[in-house]
Amino acid sequence: MTTSVVRGGTVLSVSGAHVLDLVMRDGLVTSWCALGTVTAADEVIDATGMHVAPGFVDVHTHLETVVAGISTADDFVTGTRAAAFGGTTTVVDFVRQGPGEDLLERLQDAGARARGRCAVDYGFHQIVGDVRESSLAQFEKLMAAGVPSIKLFMAFPGDLYSDDTQLLNAMEHAAGLGLTVMVHAENGLAMEFLRRRARDRGHVSLPWHARTAPPAVEGEATRRAIFLAELAGMPTLYFVHVSSAEALDAIADARRRGLPVFAETCPHYLYLDVAELDRPWEEGTDFVCAPPLRTREHRDRLWWALSAGDLSVVSSDHCPFCRSTLFSPDQRDFSKLPGGIAGIEYRVPLIYDAALRGRLSLSRFVDVTATSPARLFGLSPEKGSLEPGSHADFTILDPNGVTPTGAKDHHMNVDHSAFESVTLRGSVHAVYLRGQRLVDRGRWVGPDDLGQFLHRRPGTDLTSGVLRPATTA
Template identity: 45%
Template sequence: MTTLIKGGTVVSATGSTAADVLVDGETIVALLAPGSTALGTITADTVIDATGKYVIPGGIDGHTHMQMPFGGTEASDTFETGTRAAAWGGTTTIVDFVVQAHGQRVQDQVALWHEKAGGNCAIDYAFHQIIGEVDAESLKAMDELIGEGITSFKLFMAYPGVFLSSDGQIVQAMQTAAGNGGLIMMHCENGSAIDVLVQQALERGETGPYFHGVTRPWQAEQEATHRAVMLADLTGAPLYVVHVSAKQALARIAEARDAGQNVFGETCPQYLYLSLEEQLGATSEQWGDLEGAKWVCSTPLRSRAEGHQDALWKYINTGDVTTVSTDHCPFCMKDQKEMGRGNFAKIPNGIGSVEHRMDLLYQGVHDGRISLEKWVDVCCTTPARMFGLYGRKGVIAPGADADIVVYDPKGHTSIGIGEGRTHHMNMDYSAWEGWEIDGHVDVVLSRGTVIKDESGYVGRKGHGQFVKRGLSQNLI
């Protein structure tokens, strides 16, 4: 089957041009100038009119947690529901995290995640590996996983007794990555200090959701980020700092990058738009003060008065925020977030955004915060390079997978769970309820198959395939 996408403006990370895109089967085979004489010789099976619209690579969300166990419950999106929601929002590839906790074998967990995702995904998927227990066996597994297309490994400086690795363990994992070419991903918060602050707050009777963020201050994030940067410098390992929310932590990342170190920063839509101030004032008839639990995530939201949100947009433009992912880890209010009523420390940490990332970042284009090209760069192209997918993913070019989004800048998207609003994640609330977006995802192709059109989702469970990743293509 051949598909011709006509009349649109193809946007890449480096520029925009009017071009028609020809797809044969699952692959892009040509970009043609509008009115090209070559078009006269082509009879496409399907023609998509993209006049007045942007044609961009399918989005790559490099940080999701489908069906992830956490705090006595499990993320509410399955691989089926979560990837379907992603398709609605123009994301055509996710990179999810296999979780190894204490007492578990890495390879057993990889097999479990393949079982969870296999045959269930609407879009293509790949895996990172969480190393929750650094020992001789897991270090050996890191080497083995490189050959299986799992080439990045996440460690934690937070969650003592669950995921936290000591500095010595981090050095061992970094040394292994420096030797095998893998990428170290790091959750940077000083977990031991945070645990003390949490206990002190609870003893003072400060139990509401707002205090989740107060007890995870920016200093704890900056300190851990600095420590991770220094350990990476010591070992020569590349470092990717996940979900950065504090401007001070990003300043440290920028400093390391200016010195020529392979250090990269990721942020998420919630840190660009949401803040502690809104969480403080959140209340509802149904949930009362627990309403703020909808926005409990780690790292936490930051104070708007301190200027974190504006600083993060600036760091996107300087390139020190390398990618924008979601850290999609959804939980329902009923039976999940409400576990933390009266004790914020028991609220499952996570926000659901996999469906809305492309739209929310396009709003930044509309508002003049970033360029069209930067939008494509941080949402599509650099994630592909960062995670060893570029060439196949993240670009509209001959030979690449036909993962393509037709985006209407004159369209409109209303986010929320009410009638006429966009929300297809498996959650009983939306963290983005009432948000209005000046743009709209019209058509989504995954490997040449239309999975979303103007009538809605037309994809199917099982279309998505596991993608083996190469080593990061973004290192200097």
């Protein structure tokens, strides 16, 4: 048995910061000991002057998938390596079921493509893009396969869209089984009307992407999803990529009533502005996402909600596309673009920078990027913390470092950086997965295929208070 100790660093947790000896044995954290008291160790990892955080957990990624007929730029190989360079040791990716497709066949296909090709541990959520009885009948098998969360879309009529009847039906089935329901909350029919009218009037430039998806359509859909979930018996409800004050108001109201409603936002909504869409087409397409970027007033509300607790998670919503795939003449129409921003590698550095600048506490930084994501999606106690018994996944962060954000600085398979104008304090110094080093001072030193599939438990201990272990297979 091999014993390692991380010494001299400040260990970050939701309870605070602790200077101690972090002891690990055979891929697990075994104990926290007083600084310098562990003498019998096979390896001592010097973290003096550094922050030692749990391996970070990203529960919203889109790797090796197709959106609007275009493949995302990162597959499981490049995307999970980029995640590790950014300090993330666990990702939960989305499996897409489109109209007419079988849920379990899509899940099996994704599992086969990911197996042996992931640098970090991984799990799946299932997108239910075709709510029909045969799909609903497979929910129990999804849970048995370790996928206890589904995603429903209130946007994109003709593709992934579910109407209120379908939403209510799926939510009832989910509530009965203990599945978590994730929702993309935008009023798709209203957006389609606004987009069609804009196109009819010749408005196809990038700013119209945001003008045809105003905050009101997100706020209305968020309130309606909560209403439908209550009718359905209230499954655990999780809103993805929240971008607006209107949606935040609906979520805060539900949480004040004690409902199991949770939400995430993403770094691009915290750092970027809708004015990015005013750039020339070749640059502005880098900033097309759904929901669209908002004004500074909405960004300020998101930061406040993140600090106050109405937002529980920061995920990347990594959905990367290269500029070179977007410029055929018939695509110079905002409504034909695939939406997505590359951020799997920058998520942790961006929020760490905010903590170093005092916008969030260090404990809150760890909570929203590691601990709460793991607890919400059936990955704790192994993931998301460094408590004894957890996996020895940890990231050493240098508060005195600098993270460059230019197009040539990252390891994501994209030809641009949406965050190139942001100067980030702090940097990722080293990354370990189950005690094995993957990244050391910007160099890849680990195996490319160490990642294991995570069979997640249903429900969330943030509402039940019960910790049940996830398993690896």
